[in-house]
Each structure stands twice: as structure tokens, then as C-alpha cells.
Amino acid sequence: MLPETARIATDSGAVLTGDLAVPDRARGVVAFAHGSGSSRHSPRNRAVAGVLREAGLGTLLFDLLTEDEERTDRVTAEHRFDVPLLGRRLVAAVDWLVGHPSAAGLPVGLFGASTGAAAALVAAAERPGEVRAVVSRGGRPDLAGDALDRVGAPVLLIVGGEDREVLRLNERAAARLSAPCTVHVVPGATHLFEEPGALDQVAAAARDWFARMSRREASW
Template identity: 40%
Template sequence: MKCFFHDTIKIPVGKATLEAVLTLPEGATSIVIFSLASSRSRYSRRYQKVAQQLQQRGFGTLLADLLTDEEDAAYYYTRTNIELLTRRLTGITEWLECYGPATHLSLGYFAAGTGAAAALKAAYYLPHIQAVVCQGGRPDMAEDLLPYIATPVLLIAGTLDADMLGHSRLAFEKLQCRKKLLEIKGAGQLFVENNAMTLIMESAANWFHHYLKVPDHQAS
């Protein structure tokens, strides 16, 4: 993979300044923004690997921190504050749309944890988001907006994680958009069993490949 842009950037959102790693392969026409409720998302080896696999398929990626270090220290409150996470994600998205190297590229979200609810809510507020993939997490925490989301959504859950599987099934029932629920047999909350992460990466890449299209003004 040849890359024409790779850098750590600082993104102002409200009173916070959030850090992110933006990578754009040559010829990329779309960017997948990661929605993770952490102050150190960009250092996660798990999600770095997911990002690298997407880059190999030609997608740009933005590994962004939705929280500051101070906010992350207040673990439970901030990581479950869906409205805060949603504001951060929409702010990052709007900033990215005006950022030189990323201007006019189509956008999707890859989410996990409570970041799943934030991604779904952000997709409601920003309907030009073309695809969302939620790896486990809490998509049900966006319950009030789920019936009104138009963006295609892929939900992924492991069959050994009864709680998360239940949350994903509940969200799937309420979604009225194009949707799919992938239940990975024998996988738990961390998806370390049965080569689950490889299946997740392949399924996510295929979902984005199908739904992330070059914007009309870009194609012309």
C-alpha cells in the first residue's frame, strides 16, 4: 500500500482538543472514522490492525480519540456519556470534511464499546455518513434514534457474549435501514476466539466497499 498522507493531527471540538491519526492511501475515495470512547484509541494495537487492513483495501482511516486524558480518568461517566461522545464524533467529522487532504471524500464509521451508540447517533445527525459498522458495544444506547437512521448498519456480536449479543439484537430490531447482524459463533466480548477479528475485518471491509461510494461532486 502506497500512502500519500499519514500524520497525527489535533482536532478542536468545542473546548477540547482531540488527537487522531489520519492515513490516506494513494487513490483513496473514502475515510473510515473510528468511534471509540477513549483518550488513547490511536495507540490500540487491536484497532491499529483493523485500520491497517482497511488501508490495504484502499480506505483512508482516522483513528481518533473521543476523550481527553482528563475525561478518560473519569472512566465510567465519560465513557457512558453518549451525548458527549456523539458531539465529539460529529465535531471530528465536520472538521475532517474541511481538512485539505480529506475534503470531498465519502465517510463511514467503525465503532466499538459505547462508541457504537455515538456512531449511530452521529449517523442520524449527519445523514451523509454512508455506512456504519459496530463491533459489539452498545448500539442499544442509541435506542431513541435507531428507527430513524437511514445509513446502512452492520452489527457484529459474539455468541459467547450474551449481554452484548442481546444489545445488538435489540438494536437490530429497532433499525429500519439497510442492516445486517453478524453473529460470530464461539466468540466472546474481545473477539479473540475462532479467528473472530479476521472475520470482523473482512466483513467490515466488505460492508464499506459496498456502501462507501464516491460523492457525486467528486465523481464528476
């Protein structure tokens, strides 16, 4: 399985760069939305993506910001919390996947970390016919605002047990979701899941959640 470079055009004219890898006989494909100040080279997201590919799922890791926007954001932090912008970028990625030969016809999942989780929920609300599952890692689903009320895809919210404030925000967001939702707490883990074995638990939970989206009759 050789990865290919993705070039994703957005409604603003910006072109985003990504890495798409789809195994033979893939059961689905997952687009990753990284957190604030991160990129498609995030070691945590790449570790999770590797586990998903081993399970027969394609992955798309891409930059939510252009290089110029990244340079500006490093100074001003003005883009990393712009959830409407990030959500539109993720919608563009979903549309790109749906029309791409390697991924066409595959169920689409979204994996978001930190503010990327809010973007994933916004995109799921905007593309209810395409997005079949959402997973958040240490995310801020509360930042999705009114989009929470419109999400139809099943949502898994993974939070570290020691990440207490984020856990509280996730529980409040879960209460607003009408879609099937599970809050998965990783005991002893902090926000970045740096503790031994913590990220392995995140990857396993995400893999199992996304594996279900290829079965329309799955019980969530």
C-alpha cells in the same frame, strides 16, 4: 502513505488528537470510535484499520476524550458511558474530515466498538448527508436511544456468538433501525474477539461493508 496528526476542535472548546492515514486514490475514509476505557491506540481497532487501508480506505483513529478527561474517567468512569458527549465528539470528527484536504469529497464511514458504537449511530443520525455506512464491533447500539430511529446509513452489527447478552441487545437495536441493517455473528467469539481468527473475521466484514459505501448504487 504517511499518517498525519489530526487536531479536532469540538463545540465545547476541547481539542481531540488523532491519527489520519489516507491512501492514494482512496475510496472512502472511516473514523473509529473506541469503546469504554480505550483510546486511539486500541490494538483491535488498529488491526481493523490496517485491513481497511490495505483495501484503499482512509482511517481516522482519535481520542474521544482529552487527556484531562481520560485521567478523570479512569477514576470515576463518568465520561465513557456519556453517549451524548461521545456522539458530539464524533460529529466533530465527521465535520473535520469533510473539510480536510486529504479526505474532502470521500464518503465517510464510522466504526464503533462497545459504547463507541452508540456514539457512531448518534453521529450518523446527526450527519445523514455525510455518513454513508456504520459498523459496530461488539457494540452497544441500544445506548444510542432515540437516535436509532433517525439513522439512514446502512448498519452492520458484528457480535461474537458467545457474547450472548450483547447479541440480544444488538438484535433488539436492529429491530428498531429503519435503515438497512445486518447482524453478523462471529461463531465462537466472545466480547473482545480474542479467539484465533475472530478479529480477522471482524476486519474482513467491516472492509467489505465500507467498500460498498463508495458505490451509490450499492444494494444493501
